[in-house]
Amino acid sequence: xxxxxxxxxxxxxxxxxxxxxxxxxxxxxxxxxxxxxxxxxxxxxxxxxxxxxxxxxxxxxxxxxxxxxxxxxxxxxxxxxxxxxxxxxxxxxxxxxxxxxxxxxxxxxxxxxxxxxxxxxxxxxxxxxxxxxxxxxxxxxxxxxxxxxxxxxxxxxxxxxxxxxxxxxxxxxxxxxxxxxxxxxxxxxxxxxxxxxxxxxxxxxxxxxxxxxxxxxxxxxxxxxxxxxxxxxxxxxxxxxxxxxxxxxxxxxxxxxxxxxxxxxxxxxxxxxxxxxxx
Numbered sequence: 001x002x003x004x005x006x007x008x009x010x011x012x013x014x015x016x017x018x019x020x021x022x023x024x025x026x027x028x029x030x031x032x033x034x035x036x037x038x039x040x041x042x043x044x045x046x047x048x049x050x051x052x053x054x055x056x057x058x059x060x061x062x063x064x065x066x067x068x069x070x071x072x073x074x075x076x077x078x079x080x081x082x083x084x085x086x087x088x089x090x091x092x093x094x095x096x097x098x099x100x101x102x103x104x105x106x107x108x109x110x111x112x113x114x115x116x117x118x119x120x121x122x123x124x125x126x127x128x129x130x131x132x133x134x135x136x137x138x139x140x141x142x143x144x145x146x147x148x149x150x151x152x153x154x155x156x157x158x159x160x161x162x163x164x165x166x167x168x169x170x171x172x173x174x175x176x177x178x179x180x181x182x183x184x185x186x187x188x189x190x191x192x193x194x195x196x197x198x199x200x201x202x203x204x205x206x207x208x209x210x211x212x213x214x215x216x217x218x219x220x221x222x223x224x225x226x227x228x229x230x231x232x233x234x235x236x237x238x239x240x241x242x243x244x245x246x247x248x249x250x251x252x253x254x255x256x257x258x259x260x261x262x263x264x265x266x267x268x269x270x271x272x273x274x275x276x277x278x279x
Contacts, residue, residue: 004076006040007069009033010048014066018055090266093122095130097139099212100253101231104150108134115273116266131267132257138187140256147255147271152229154188154249156242157219164225169243173199179206179224183215188227188249195246 012022013033023033041047048065049056058066092112096105112121124130133144140146156175158164164178172195180203182189193203207223209215215226220238229251233239257267 002040002043002072004073006036006043007073009036010040010062010065011069011073013037013049013056014058014062017057089118089120090116090269091120091122092116092132092264092266092270093124093128093130095124095126095128095133095135097126097133097135099229099232100134101152101229101234103234104152104231104253105134108149111274111277112270115270119266131264132255134253135256137252137254143258143260144256145259147257147274148252149254149274150231151250151252152231154186154227154251155230155233156225156244157216157228157233157239158225158242159220159222160238160240162222162225162240164242165240167242169245172196172244172246173201175203175225176201177204179204181206181215181218181224181226182208183210183212183226184208185210186212186215186227187251191249192227192246 009022009026009028012025013019016022016025019033019037020030023030026033028036037048044061044065046061047059048062049058094112109121113119126133126135134149137146137148156170164170172192175192176196182203182205196202204224207218209218212228212232216228216233216236216239218224219226219228220236225242227244227249228239230241233241255271257263263271
């Protein structure tokens with residue numbers, strides 16, 4: 001790798017056409033400059049200048065090297081500023097739970113972008129270490145603070161070709177007549193099962209899945225009906241929502257962050273912005 005210092009020597013010699021003037025410009029002695037030029041020529045494998053008592057004359061090799069050398073030196077001079085700018089950027093690492101409304105997630109990311117300028121935002125897997133987590137209030141840890149952002153209602157979903165798709169609404173006890181897909185971690189599903197149990201009824205559970213997205217795939221495949229967050233299905237035209245004559249079932253989404261330590265400055269700034277935006 002060519003030493004940038006030698007390239008600076010070369011540029012000065014090329015532009016001054018004189019070793020003495022170039023040495024003065026570079027604040028080095030003439031012998032040091034000459035030695036540097038010799039080293040550069042050895043590294044490049046050939047002479048760059050024709051020397052005479054009147055000064056130096058650039059050879060074709062020097063004419064070829066000059067624009068390349070100028071570009072390299074200029075780019076190198078920008079590196080400290082680039083690294084300083086990078087170091088001064090604010091950082092936020094956000095762990096995002098799966099099965100969220102992509103539209104509402106994008107809206108939150110837009111707010112984050114507006115709230116914090118020069119931000120390096122990193123979205124990571126839900127299980128990864130992060131400054132904060134985008135998750136449900138029911139999944140908040142005991143040592144965390146929950147900052148609410150939005151709510152999503154659970155709605156009964158069927159494929160558009162399902163017999164129920166023609167119904168305007170359905171009563172809880174009628175659910176026992178249809179195949180049902182369960183999501184065991186889902187509070188809405190457990191609430192529905194408990195609701196029917198009070199009437200000595202039960203759901204005909206034909207399939208289960210560990211995530212809402214997988215439940216939606218099973219519904220679309222015709223395995224049965226299920227409750228899903230309205231935000232998750234808002235852009236899915238193959239599903240029909242049926243009004244359910246039962247208690248409201250919903251989930252609350254927000255930011256969770258540790259309560260036992262100081263809030264990172266970037267996160268604190270975001271929370272202030274979101275507080276003002278929802279006031």
